[in-house]
Amino acid sequence: MHRIVILGGGTGGTLTANRLRKVYSPDAATITVVDQNNDHVYQPGLLFVPFGLTHPEDIVRPRGRQLHKGIDYRISAVERVDVAGNLVHLGDGSELSYDVLVVATGAVLSPGETEGLTGPGWNENVFTFYEPHGAAALEERLTWFDGGRLVVNVVDMPIKCPVAPLEFCFLADWFFREKGIRDKVDMTYVTPLDSAFTKPVAAKQLGAMLSERNIELVTEFNTGEVDGAGGRLVSFDGREVPFDLAVVIPVHSGASYVARSEGLGDELGFVMTDEHTLQSKAAPNVFAIGDATSLPVSKAGSVTHFEGEVLVDNICRFLAGEPLRAAYDGHANCFIETGFSKAMLIDFNYDVEPLTGHFPTKVGLPLLKESRLNHLGKLMFQWFYWHGLLPGRDIPGIHGDMPMAGKVIPSDTNKLERAS
Amino acid sequence: MTVDTIAGLAVDLNDEGFLVDPSQWNEDVAAELARREGIDVLTDRHWLVINFMRSEYETKGTGPTVRVLGKTSGVPIKELYELFPKGPAKLAAKIAGIPKPRGCI
Numbered sequence: 001m002h003r004i005v006i007l008g009g010g011t012g013g014t015l016t017a018n019r020l021r022k023v024y025s026p027d028a029a030t031i032t033v034v035d036q037n038n039d040h041v042y043q044p045g046l047l048f049v050p051f052g053l054t055h056p057e058d059i060v061r062p063r064g065r066q067l068h069k070g071i072d073y074r075i076s077a078v079e080r081v082d083v084a085g086n087l088v089h090l091g092d093g094s095e096l097s098y099d100v101l102v103v104a105t106g107a108v109l110s111p112g113e114t115e116g117l118t119g120p121g122w123n124e125n126v127f128t129f130y131e132p133h134g135a136a137a138l139e140e141r142l143t144w145f146d147g148g149r150l151v152v153n154v155v156d157m158p159i160k161c162p163v164a165p166l167e168f169c170f171l172a173d174w175f176f177r178e179k180g181i182r183d184k185v186d187m188t189y190v191t192p193l194d195s196a197f198t199k200p201v202a203a204k205q206l207g208a209m210l211s212e213r214n215i216e217l218v219t220e221f222n223t224g225e226v227d228g229a230g231g232r233l234v235s236f237d238g239r240e241v242p243f244d245l246a247v248v249i250p251v252h253s254g255a256s257y258v259a260r261s262e263g264l265g266d267e268l269g270f271v272m273t274d275e276h277t278l279q280s281k282a283a284p285n286v287f288a289i290g291d292a293t294s295l296p297v298s299k300a301g302s303v304t305h306f307e308g309e310v311l312v313d314n315i316c317r318f319l320a321g322e323p324l325r326a327a328y329d330g331h332a333n334c335f336i337e338t339g340f341s342k343a344m345l346i347d348f349n350y351d352v353e354p355l356t357g358h359f360p361t362k363v364g365l366p367l368l369k370e371s372r373l374n375h376l377g378k379l380m381f382q383w384f385y386w387h388g389l390l391p392g393r394d395i396p397g398i399h400g401d402m403p404m405a406g407k408v409i410p411s412d413t414n415k416l417e418r419a420s
Numbered sequence: 421m422t423v424d425t426i427a428g429l430a431v432d433l434n435d436e437g438f439l440v441d442p443s444q445w446n447e448d449v450a451a452e453l454a455r456r457e458g459i460d461v462l463t464d465r466h467w468l469v470i471n472f473m474r475s476e477y478e479t480k481g482t483g484p485t486v487r488v489l490g491k492t493s494g495v496p497i498k499e500l501y502e503l504f505p506k507g508p509a510k511l512a513a514k515i516a517g518i519p520k521p522r523g524c525i
Contacts, residue, residue: 113487156487220507222486224498236486236501251487267488 002029002319005088005096007078008104008255009035009063011043011390012290012304016102019312019392021068029319032072032096034088038063041132042385044301044378047164047337049135050142050247051175056132059382066390078105081261083283100285100315103264103271105255107160107291107299113251114155114226121228126246129168130160138247142175147184148244153233154191155223156251157198160291160299163346165189165249166196166206167337173213174339187215190233190241192222199353201410202346205368209338223248252299254292270294275350276326278311285318287311295330296350302333305389306400312392331402333359335378343374349402358406360398367407427452438514442477445517453515459504462515466503469495473516483513483521 004020006013017033024031045059064073077091081101088096109130111117117126127138150172154165169189176182189196189210195203196210196217210217224236226248233241253259254269264282266272271288272281275295280286289311290304297303310328317324330350337343345365346354358364365374388395421440424433427448432440437456439445450470454462462470472493473483486509490497500508509521 156485222501222507224501236497237506267484267491 001027002099003097004029004031004100004102004315005098006031006033006102006104007035007081007088008106008290008292009033009067009073010040010104010106010290011301012106012292012308013102013104014040014063014066014390015305015308015392016104016289016311017071018066018068018390019308020315021071022392023312023316026070030072031070032074033063033067034074034076034078034090034096035063036075036077036091038075040066042382043160044385045382046129046132046135047167047171049132050127050129050138050168051171052139052143056136060132061386066386068391078255078257079260080257081264081286083261083263083286086285098285100287100319102311102315103258103280103286103288103292104290105258105292107158107252107270108255109250110253111248111250113253114223114248116228117155117226117248117250119226119228121226121231124228125231125244126226126228126248128248128250130164130249141245145185145245147181149186149188149231149242150245150247151188151190151233151241151243152247152249153221153223153226153241154193154249156192158299159249159252161334162198162298162300163206163334163336165191165247166210168247169210169215170213170339171337173215187213188218188241188243189215190218190221190223192220194219199348201356202354202368205344206336209370252291258292266294268294274326275330276310276328277314277324278307278328279314279318279324287315287318297330298332298334300332300334301385301389303331306331306333308392309394309400327400329401331400335374335381337375337378338370341375342370342372343378344368344370345374345377347402347407352402352404352407355407355409357408360403361405364406436514436520438520439517442474442517442519445474449517450515453517457511457515459515463503465495465499466515469493469500469503469508469512470516473512473518477513477516477518483509483516483518485509485521 006017017031039060040063042059045054048054079089079091081088123137129135176185196207197203222236225234254265258265258269273288273293280288289307291299314324333347335343347359348354356368359367431444476484504511
């Protein structure tokens with residue numbers, strides 16, 4: 001009887017548990033999922049809360065209800081993992097021993113790391129929409145915002161869903177136009193990157209979309225202080241950006257127990273993980289998935305979904321004593337809401353940046369281009385999340401490996417040769 | 421890629437001015453690269469960061485980001501910006517002769 005313990009009952013933990021339960025009968029393996037609370041948040045929905053397009057209660061469901069029958073579910077904090085002893089120490093003092101451990105506890109916001117961010121003005125003129133409480137507080141504030149300087153600031157990478165702050169800008173532009181006050185709002189997007197996004201082709205397109213919407217772009221700004229009382233962002237090199245309302249995406253870290261578990265995480269508390277097998281570098285029987293890993297991929301649900309296939313296969317191989325498959329290619333796929341009921345789609349992996357064309361084949365959804373079809377795709381995705389992705393179903397016609405069929409390949413990019 | 425003569429040595433640089441091969445680096449190369457970036461004198465504090473960058477690169481295959489540098493190098497972020505103005509991780513990596521940190525995705 002194999003004992004599999006999964007820390008975290010979010011996207012990665014839930015889909016891994018459900019997929020494993022299909023593979024192993026209850027006689028063959030016990031599967032235990034641990035989480036510190038019972039609130040499973042559909043995180044892509046948080047973007048829509050500030051604009052009144054959805055509400056926190058509509059995007060939260062009980063974690064336990066998303067897990068298939070025969071999965072043991074425990075609500076408890078994790079104190080630490082004893083990697084050498086194959087043992088998880090829980091917050092209530094009890095212990096869980098395991099043959100295989102999966103770390104799926106995601107990323108947490110660390111606003112306290114930035115000077116002043118949680119000081120005067122926090123949730124008054126400085127907000128974040130990356131958690132339900134902050135998103136709801138921002139919605140309340142936006143209902144009576146009648147003009148001024150709105151600044152959207154990413155403090156540092158990595159963050160969950162790197163396109164969400166840009167989507168927030170596009171939706172805010174739409175929101176203020178609908179309210180008839182767009183001419184009274186100065187919008188600025190302030191990023192530590194040297195362009196609007198990390199990947200060149202998409203960065204150019206997204207940068208142009210900011211400029212079309214009259215949203216100023218401030219790059220290479222490393223926020224050292226958020227001065228809510230004085231209404232200004234101050235960078236480490238002394239530059240300032242004034243604001244009346246700031247929407248700040250705080251720095252992220254791994255779950256706090258990772259840092260307390262010797263050898264498990266890196267300096268930021270993310271689990272050091274093999275880029276292709278998803279086995280941790282801490283121990284052969286420890287795996288990681290989703291936002292909890294140190295992988296050079298976007299922290300996003302689609303990444304977690306594509307990783308899930310590879311992870312479950314490799315856990316089975318490990319338990320059977322077979323060599324692991326280095327199969328994860330860094331595939332990510334994100335809808336980018338652009339306002340006015342349109343959205344873009346980007347699809348990329350470790351080697352291939354987001355390109356134009358169609359997904360998954362030449363007759364699919366348009367890539368890197370605004371369309372109503374993509375917006376509908378984004379809306380439909382919430383249904384698929386609860387009823388397809390979490391239960392561990394594959395999307396018909398879409399697999400973990402990134403498809404090249406519909407993509408337009410720029411002729412001057414030699415990097416692409418590997419993937420095509 | 422270009423070949424440049426730095427401190428008397430032929431050194432391969434990429435389009436952004438980073439060393440292509442970290443083994444072509446030595447302390448004189450670092451001092452010359454620093455001067456080109458407007459840092460006339462490398463102090464002990466600069467060297468602490470430069471040596472830290474090189475050892476991180478050797479063990480992890482990539483240089484640390486500013487946030488990680490601030491947490492682990494023993495030099496606070498504010499001072500890092502005084503030592504290596506504008507972008508400490510990028511600039512210190514360049515002077516340390518290692519590739520640009522790939523931290524951000």
